[in-house]
Amino acid sequence: MIIVVAVLVGVLFATGIFLILQRTLTRIILGLTTMSNGVSMLLMLSGGRAGAAPFTDRQTSGVRLADPMPQAMVLTAIVINFAMVSFLLAMAYRSMSLTGADEVEDDLEDRRIALGERVEEIYEEIAPDLVEERDQ
Amino acid sequence: MNVVITLLVVAPLVAAGLNMALWRRVKVQQIVGSSVLTAMLIGSLALLRHVTTHDPVVVELGAWSAPLGIVLVADVFSAMLLVVAMATLLAVFVYAVGQPRADKGAFYFHSLYLILATGVAGSFLAGDLFNLFVGIEITLTSSYVLITLGGRKEQVRSGMTYVIINLLASTLLLVSIGLTYAATGTVNMADAAQKLDLIPNGVHQGIGALMLIAFGLKAAIFPLFFWLPDSYPTAPVTVTAVFAGLLTKIGMYGIIRTQTLMFPMEGNSLMLLLGLAGATMVVGAIGALAQNDMKRLLSFSIVSQIGYILFGLGINTSIGVAGAIFFLLHQIPVKTSLFLVAGLVETVSGSASLDKVSGLMRRSPFTAAMFALSGLSLIGLPPLSGFFGKLALVEAGISSRNWTVTALSLVVSLLTLMYLTKVWSQMFWGEPSQPEQIRLGDGRVFELPDRAPRMMNAATLGLVGVTLVLAVAVEPIWSMCTQASAELLDPQFYIQAVLGS
Numbered sequence: 001m002i003i004v005v006a007v008l009v010g011v012l013f014a015t016g017i018f019l020i021l022q023r024t025l026t027r028i029i030l031g032l033t034t035m036s037n038g039v040s041m042l043l044m045l046s047g048g049r050a051g052a053a054p055f056t057d058r059q060t061s062g063v064r065l066a067d068p069m070p071q072a073m074v075l076t077a078i079v080i081n082f083a084m085v086s087f088l089l090a091m092a093y094r095s096m097s098l099t100g101a102d103e104v105e106d107d108l109e110d111r112r113i114a115l116g117e118r119v120e121e122i123y124e125e126i127a128p129d130l131v132e133e134r135d136q
Numbered sequence: 137m138n139v140v141i142t143l144l145v146v147a148p149l150v151a152a153g154l155n156m157a158l159w160r161r162v163k164v165q166q167i168v169g170s171s172v173l174t175a176m177l178i179g180s181l182a183l184l185r186h187v188t189t190h191d192p193v194v195v196e197l198g199a200w201s202a203p204l205g206i207v208l209v210a211d212v213f214s215a216m217l218l219v220v221a222m223a224t225l226l227a228v229f230v231y232a233v234g235q236p237r238a239d240k241g242a243f244y245f246h247s248l249y250l251i252l253a254t255g256v257a258g259s260f261l262a263g264d265l266f267n268l269f270v271g272i273e274i275t276l277t278s279s280y281v282l283i284t285l286g287g288r289k290e291q292v293r294s295g296m297t298y299v300i301i302n303l304l305a306s307t308l309l310l311v312s313i314g315l316t317y318a319a320t321g322t323v324n325m326a327d328a329a330q331k332l333d334l335i336p337n338g339v340h341q342g343i344g345a346l347m348l349i350a351f352g353l354k355a356a357i358f359p360l361f362f363w364l365p366d367s368y369p370t371a372p373v374t375v376t377a378v379f380a381g382l383l384t385k386i387g388m389y390g391i392i393r394t395q396t397l398m399f400p401m402e403g404n405s406l407m408l409l410l411g412l413a414g415a416t417m418v419v420g421a422i423g424a425l426a427q428n429d430m431k432r433l434l435s436f437s438i439v440s441q442i443g444y445i446l447f448g449l450g451i452n453t454s455i456g457v458a459g460a461i462f463f464l465l466h467q468i469p470v471k472t473s474l475f476l477v478a479g480l481v482e483t484v485s486g487s488a489s490l491d492k493v494s495g496l497m498r499r500s501p502f503t504a505a506m507f508a509l510s511g512l513s514l515i516g517l518p519p520l521s522g523f524f525g526k527l528a529l530v531e532a533g534i535s536s537r538n539w540t541v542t543a544l545s546l547v548v549s550l551l552t553l554m555y556l557t558k559v560w561s562q563m564f565w566g567e568p569s570q571p572e573q574i575r576l577g578d579g580r581v582f583e584l585p586d587r588a589p590r591m592m593n594a595a596t597l598g599l600v601g602v603t604l605v606l607a608v609a610v611e612p613i614w615s616m617c618t619q620a621s622a623e624l625l626d627p628q629f630y631i632q633a634v635l636g637s
Contacts, residue, residue: 020304025296032303039310046318070317073266077310080273084303087280091299095292105293107366113426 001050005041012038025092025102029085036081043074137186137193140179141208144218144257148172152250165246166233172250173226176257180218187215188616192623192633194263202634203327207263209634213461213620214260216613217389220468220602221256224381225249227469227599231476232374234591236483245285251278252378259386263634265313265323268393269306272354272386276302279383283371290370298367305353312346316398319343326634329398329627344399348391355387357446358416361439365423368438369431373479376431380438381472385464388445392460396624401452409450414544417443421551430478430488430559434471437514437555440548441467444529447541451532458621459528462614466513466521466606473510473599477503480596483588485569490559495568499586502593504564509600511556513607516549521606524614 012034019031044050047070054068096102112119124131151172155165187193192211196202210218229249255275262268280302284295317323319339320331332340349360356364364384368376395401401409420440427433445467448460478488480503485493497504509520516522526549533542587593606613623629 020300028300032300032307035304035307039307039314042311043314043317046314067321069323070314073314073317073323076266076270080277080306083277084280084299087277088296088299088303091284091292091296094287095296098289098292104296107294109429109432110366113428 002045005045005050009038009041009045012041023104025095025104028104029088029092032088033081033085036077040074040077043070043077046070137183137210138195140183141193141195141210141261142197144176144179144183145208145254145261148176148250148253148257152247152254155247155250156244159244159247162246169246169250170226170229170233173222173229173253176253177219177222177226180215180222183210184212184215184219184616187212188619192630194634202263203322203324206267207324207634208261209263209630210261211620211623211630211633212616213392213624214389216461216465216616216620217385217468218257218260220465221260221382221385222253223602224468224472224599225253225256225378227595227602228374228378228381228472228476230598231377231479231592231595234589234595235374236585236589245282248278248282248285249378252282256382256386260389264325265316265328265394268325268390269309269313272309272390273306275383275386276306279375279379282375283367283379285372285375288370294367294370297363301353301363305350308346308353309350312343312350315343315346324634325393325397326631329631330635332398340399341405344395344401344405347394347399351387351390351394352412353387355384355391355442356439357442358412358419358439361416361420361442364439365427365432365435368435369429373431373475373482376435377472377475377479380434380475381468384438384442385468388442388464391446392449392457392464392624395449396457397627397630400627406450406452409446410538410541413443413446413450414541415443416440416446417544417548418551421548421555424555425551425558427555428490430481430490430563431475433490433555433559434474434478437474437552438471440552441471441514443548444525444545447545448529448532450541451529451536451538452625453532453536454618454621454625455528456532456536456621457624458614458617459525459532461617461620462528463525465613465617466525466603469599469602469606470510470513470522473506473596473603474514476592476596476599477507477510480506480588480592481563483592484584484586486584490562493563493569494566495564497564499568500588502587506596506600507560507564510603511560513603515553515556519607521603521610524607524610528614 016031016035016038019027019034022028047067052064052066054066054071056063099105115122151168155168158164187210192209195208197206252275255271255278258274259268259271262271280299283298284291313323316328319335320328322328322331353360368379417440420436420443424433424436424440427436444463445460448456448463481493481496482488484500487493513520513522516526529545530542
């Protein structure tokens, strides 16, 4: 059983990382969600074998107990993750309503510096009238 | 002292809630915020005084003793960082109060800022890995909102990068905490430090490496820094100033704390750390040289200076780690005050672009003086604070015969001088430029003031004053740094303080 869950963690992480490397914001968010589900599974795994109860009453003492600590941590992690994903979705929506596209955009200043001197040539090539207007 | 430590985490959170309830009354919020931050500064000063002469203070929450219960631990290292962080937070808060904007109280800025303070105190005081994670998460969550405050187009663009990268880093951190728990059955740092020695070396090193990557992403060390210069400059200047001073430094705190206590390094991994340090310093400085906007340039500079702290940690001798701690303490106020100066520049000229602004020395000599003082301190010109940090690091580098990185650190000092000279000569020298005109909706033109509001100037001056205090009182501060480094390099000290003997 542990092997199955461990493989599942691997699959969730692989899918998550693949999705994060995309350019579409919704896919990135899906990727993060998938990855954090993988983390939750991993935390559960750290509590030992599956199938035991985290707490029991006095009558059933002597039963094998599961470690309750990872379950508490998973709970915290899920709450944090829930808040984060809703925030990201709100931001993706804001980004879409501002730019009309569901994509990660380039940093223009970064591009300008990378192009350096060539930026003037490119300006003149693509919009000669605007450059003329600016120079006057 | 127990009450003080608990209050350092709880008080700002309560005040944040109070501020949210008082969302209509900006004035009251400002008073609540600044008085809580002042109280926290005083509290952390008292704490520092206590821990330098006594043992570290360990607070067992709910009287559950470690390793089962949650503990808050304050040793010299965390108390020193707390003092500097609180002074910085207070100065930036006063600066924000003084800003000439009508909407400065909007969007719950004051509450979010206090939640950020909670997170900072929480992560410096956490005695177990999971609460360290939660502290960092609290800081980051409020920073996500702060960086997108206002919701302008470029803020959303850069905020997206920032949030996604930090969530990824948090995920990795959580994975490494989960693995630590799977390997040792505890998340208490002192307890885990003991038990990690018993597990196979490969697993031990692997978890350590994963944790280094997770904190390294947050601290923006090479090659994990690309998100930082991309996202910091677009936020409001008060927000960027706090981020610049504190957020990457929390990542650095995480690296220093976990690597010295739980994953003591030797041999090849130290060489790797030194290599990363060298690359971080050089790449950051070269990146800064290429920039044309003061805030972007300073963002690259953050990356470059992180390299120095890593350099001290990589040397791993008593004086090296002490140098790293001193450098960390010096970086927080210096970087923040440089960003506050960028904010002053924006206030009087409407832009922080090197192409558009010039001749500020004549228009606003006070801003120029503040930039000169904190800039020279960043370069490390004696007798300012950066000099003592670099002196210690270079001395440690030479005595441990790490010639290459030591030489690199000196070269990067020169590069630092170069990029700050670029700012100085383009922005402060030359003919005064026409301040950018802001057209209001009804066609009138808004004239920018010739000088920033007094409160903003005072806050900047106060923060520059903190860096001057670091330089003037270098003798006692340095002895605290060596004390902290001795404590860090002897994990048994921390373990005994938390778990008893």
